[in-house]
Amino acid sequence: MELSLKDISVTLSGEEILKSIDLTIEDGAIISLLGASGCGKSTLLKTIAGIITPSGGSVFLNGSCADNLPPHRRGTVIVFQDLRLFPHMTVADNISFPLKMRGVSKEQCRKTAVELLEKVQLEGYGERKINEMSGGQLQRVALARALAAKPNVLLLDEPFSSLDENLRQDMRKLVLKLQKEYRITTILVTHDRQEALCMSDRIALMKSGKILQYDTPERIYHAPASREVADFFSENAYIDGTVTDHAFTCDIAAFRTEMPDGPYQAVLRPGAVRIGPWDGKRDFQVTEISYRGEDYGISLKDQTNGLVLNTSVPSPCMFKVGDLVSVQLDQEKIILLPR
Ligand SMILES: Nc1ncnc2c1ncn2[C@@H]1O[C@H](COP(=O)(O)OP(=O)(O)O)[C@@H](O)[C@H]1O
Numbered sequence: 001m002e003l004s005l006k007d008i009s010v011t012l013s014g015e016e017i018l019k020s021i022d023l024t025i026e027d028g029a030i031i032s033l034l035g036a037s038g039c040g041k042s043t044l045l046k047t048i049a050g051i052i053t054p055s056g057g058s059v060f061l062n063g064s065c066a067d068n069l070p071p072h073r074r075g076t077v078i079v080f081q082d083l084r085l086f087p088h089m090t091v092a093d094n095i096s097f098p099l100k101m102r103g104v105s106k107e108q109c110r111k112t113a114v115e116l117l118e119k120v121q122l123e124g125y126g127e128r129k130i131n132e133m134s135g136g137q138l139q140r141v142a143l144a145r146a147l148a149a150k151p152n153v154l155l156l157d158e159p160f161s162s163l164d165e166n167l168r169q170d171m172r173k174l175v176l177k178l179q180k181e182y183r184i185t186t187i188l189v190t191h192d193r194q195e196a197l198c199m200s201d202r203i204a205l206m207k208s209g210k211i212l213q214y215d216t217p218e219r220i221y222h223a224p225a226s227r228e229v230a231d232f233f234s235e236n237a238y239i240d241g242t243v244t245d246h247a248f249t250c251d252i253a254a255f256r257t258e259m260p261d262g263p264y265q266a267v268l269r270p271g272a273v274r275i276g277p278w279d280g281k282r283d284f285q286v287t288e289i290s291y292r293g294e295d296y297g298i299s300l301k302d303q304t305n306g307l308v309l310n311t312s313v314p315s316p317c318m319f320k321v322g323d324l325v326s327v328q329l330d331q332e333k334i335i336l337l338p339r
Pocket residue numbers: 012013015017035036037038039040041042043044
């Protein structure tokens with residue numbers, strides 16, 4: 001099912017929480033709503049599901065306006081952060097609950113529950129009580145219950161945030177596998193940039209009730225529309241420069257570019273910065289080193305202009321705080337934003 005939002009605004013308790021949101025999700029795609037806590041992600045999910053009525057704009061399902069459809073007739077299902085399973089029912093009864101509500105026979109409910117338990121790798125757990133299941137297992141039960149409803153649009157509100165890293169990886173894989181298998185149009189809410197990058201066909205990056213950019217993971221990372229977008233994904237440095245006749249020049253770099261003439265800001269991502277031994281030309285001083293397992297995060301300060309650059313070096317680290325080093329910039333990885 002294609003989902004389309006046109007100019008959605010939401011006001012709660014007199015405060016404008018969502019501001020003119022436009023978003024289209026192709027049939028069978030998975031997208032992420034990515035943004036810091038409080039930016040309006042859950043509010044947007046609830047608006048799509050019909051739980052919150054927008055103060056302006058419309059929701060379209062396969063091109064038809066859904067504004068007058070109550071939640072249970074939209075075919076959207078939300079898996080809430082707190083799961084909202086029924087504690088007094090068995091796992092199987094939880095999963096088949098949406099079917100029971102539709103008057104599906106006991107036998108068919110049982111069959112579907114068994115089938116879905118297998119899909120979420122919980123074979124044989126059907127007769128357990130909810131309080132006999134671990135956190136990771138409960139996530140799977142909630143996912144199975146959502147699938148039982150055969151949703152047109154699956155809305156996942158930070159479904160992995162309470163899980164530890166290993167379980168989270170497993171759940172990400174499982175959700176992607178089932179999302180593809182059932183071809184369900186899916187929106188994943190997350191504040192985890194890595195999760196958004198690895199799971200989505202597109203990412204809608206949100207801030208303060210607005211969408212800053214809606215794009216593929218590759219484009220949102222490599223071609224950020226603004227400094228705010230770039231900052232969400234890495235600790236960058238920025239340096240002003242100018243393009244004249246296809247050449248960009250700034251205080252610490254000069255390279256050719258296809259960008260039109262004008263003033264720009266170069267985005268220096270950690271990945272664009274490499275440390276070399278001090279070559280006697282330009283001093284950068286190592287000001288911070290933090291161990292991260294695979295590598296070390298390093299902050300460097302330009303002794304001439306105070307510019308702070310972040311980068312990483314593989315383990316073992318040959319540098320110590322106070323060292324003077326030189327910096328090489330990988331021009332291919334420098335992004336130019338018009339000023
Ligand atoms: N019922 C409500 N009344 C007033 N403000 C609300 C209500 N629900 C959420 N908000 C506010 O709306 C903003 C967005 O909330 P939410 O959508 O839950 O953000 P997110 O899911 O991105 O963390 C927050 O500032 C929150 O305090």
